[in-house]
Amino acid sequence: MTAHAWFLLLTLMVGFSVLIYLINSRLRVHPFVALIVVAVGTGLAAGEPVAKLTESIEEGAGSTLGDVGLTLALGAMLGRLLSDSGATDAIAHAIVDRSSTRRLPWLVVAAAFVIGIPMFFEIGLIVLLPLIFSVARRLEDRGGTNGSPYVLLGVPAIAALCTLHGMLPPHPGPLTAMTGLHADLGLTLAVGIVCAIPTVIVAGPVYARWIAPRLADVRPDATLVAQFTGTGRPAGSEAAPTVPPAGPGAQLRDDIRPRAGIPTGLAVASVLVPVALMLLRALAETVLDESSPLRSALTFAGEPLVAMLGGFLFALGVTLFHQDRPGDETRTSLNDSLKSVASILLIIGGGGAFNQVLQDAGIGDAIASAAKGAHVNVIVLGWLIALLLSLTTGSATVGIVSATGIVAPLIGTGGGLEASLLVVAIGAGSLGLNYVNHAGFWLVKESFGMNLTQAAKTQTAVQTLVSVLGLGMALLLSVLA
Template sequence: MTSHAWFLLLVLTVAIAVLIYLINSRLRVHPFVALILVSVATGLVAGEPVGKLTDSLEEGAGGTLGDVGLTLALGAMLGRLLSDSGATDAIAHAVVDRSSTRRLPWLVAAAAFVIGIPMFFEVGLIVLLPLIFSVARRLEANGGTKGSPYVLLGVPAIAALSTLHGMLPPHPGPLTAVTGLHADLGLTLGVGLVCAIPTVVLAGPVYARWIAPRLADVRPDAALVAQFTGSGPRSGAAPESAASASGPEAQQAAAPRTRGGVPTGLAVASVLVPVALMLLRTLAETVLDDSSALWSALTFIGEPLVAMLAGFLFALGVTLLRGDRSGEQTRASLTDSLKSIAAILLIIGGGGAFKQVLQDSGIGDAIASAAKGAHLNVIVLGWLIALLLSLTTGSATVGIVSATGIVAPLIGTSGGLEASLLVVAIGAGSIGLNYVNHAGFWLVKESFGMDLAQAARTQTVVQTLVSVFGLGMALLLSVFA
């Protein structure tokens, strides 16, 4: 380590501190603006030529958005179509109907796991609240449940949705990390699922059985329960407090929805089409000759953009089959879904610019040199950086894109199992210690009628458990890397 390398590490430390301050100060600078400002300042202080600095900003932001932006847009529209068509309701009710009380937390977790594949955390929770509230009210009326039935069923949903949102593509954070770390998408999906399943089990149904009796007095407002479970036209709508707390994603899900009309098999297929195509690509790359026509076809349809387009078109067909929505209504829904991701796209672009500046200014090489000298585990390092940045900035996306840029020089561009596990670990880190500066915390608190302490023992603890268990699974699988 030379003196210049130590200076660059100091520049990085100060840059991260300034980024945190800008986002959390009284000015409340938007994360996108903060990332661009910090990127420019970091490049100048690190000695990157001015002409090259502007190229770094454009290349970083444009390259990241080019890889992720179109896929994310299609994913947002896919999620909205699934909600509008009733596919998510069909999946949820098919999973939990005619089930025993003891199995219900596990089945709610399973429903949330499937629904969470294409949906953001906040949107998925809003979609599931009618189901959670109606089943919890039924358990409450029948008696025999220890503690709050709302906590018993809500915790597994929170665990599954947060795990999928943080650790698996095609969600924006993991997809950004896949691009930045040059990880194989199909392999990342595979190891992500292996890490996600035990994580959801431990942080969801298992923890729910323990915490529900200790939060026996948790019950949403009666009017809110009636709003979510009634038969009126707004039974699927979000409460005003929850929508305002969770931002545009929750407002997107707050539109009136109707249930029924979609066969369960079609509903499940709508959710799994993109995932299946991406996994087929990995299978083709593993077992087929790259000169065959089948290899070319499977690798093409397994590209994230093409796979998400296929899933979107399938869901659009399901929506049209229902015949209860006009073309104008469908277009309006899709437009609303794109509004909800505008801020996320900007943050991802700003994070890409920051990552590129770190690499082009030589800071990335300094990080690699320091990490090799200290013999740090890159998976733990990526998880820790994402955890701290997400905690301090209130944005999991900022945590992921910044951590990806910082640790990318440590693994090169060859991909492989280590890169995929690092994607999972960074995503897991970004969702830990979720507290009052995260929108999801307030959505859970207001929706379930909790005070701050109760929300911390559910939302904060559950997502921290997901974060720790996700890291543990990644480290366990890294033995085979």
């Protein structure tokens, strides 16, 4: 480590401090603006020529948005189509239609796992709230539930949605990390699923069973429950019917009817089309010869952009065929879906610009040299950087894109298992310690009528469990591989 390398590391630390201050100060500077400002300042301080600095910013933002932005936009529109058409309702209700109280948390986590594939955490939770509130209210009316039924069913949904959002493509964070680390898509999906399943089980139904009795007084606002369940009766205001409808699960079904007539099979297919295309690509690259035309076709179809486009077109066709919905209404809905991700797109672009400046100014090489000298496990390093930046900036996306740019020089451009495990670890790190400067924290707190302490025991605790368990699974696979 030369004196110049130490100066570059000091420059990076100052840059991070300024970034955190700008985002969290009373000015509440937008993360995109803060990232661009810090990128310019860091590049100038590191001695990058002014002419090259502007090129670095443009190249970094453009390449990142080219890789991730189009896929993200299509994913947002796909999620909106599925929500508006009632496809997500059909999936959720099919899963919980016939179940006992003991099985409900497991079935809710299954519904959230499927629905969360194409949806952001916040969107997926909003989609699931009517189901969670309706079933929880019925459980509350019947009595006999150990603790708050809203916590019992809400925690599994939170665990599944945040795990998918942070650790599995085609969500923007993992997709950004995968691109920056040159990780293989199929291998990353496989590794992510292996890490996600035990993580969701422990942080979801298992933790829910433990925490629900300790938060027995958690109950959403009665007006909100009535709005989501489509009834005027506040939760718990009267007893359940003395003669429940016939059928093993009928007593839980009268308040949770799907909103639209999309067949369940087509609803599931709409969600799984992008993932299926990406998995077929991975299979083709594993078993088919490089000269095979089928391999070329499946490789093209499994590109994240093409796969997401295929899923979107499939869902659009299902919607148009099964619903008599005006085209103008569909277009307006899709336009609204893009508004919700515009800020994320800008943050991703700003993060890409910052990362490119780090590389072109030589800071990335200095970080690589320091990390090698300190003998820090690269998987732990990526997880820790993402965790700290997500905590201090309030943005998981900032944590992911910054951590990716910092650790990318440590693994080269060869991809492989280490790169895929690092994608999972960085995504898991970005989820931990989710607290008051994260939008998801407030969504959970206000939706479930919690105070700060209760929200910390649910949202913060669940996402931190997911973060630590995701890191543990990545390290375990790195040892076993």
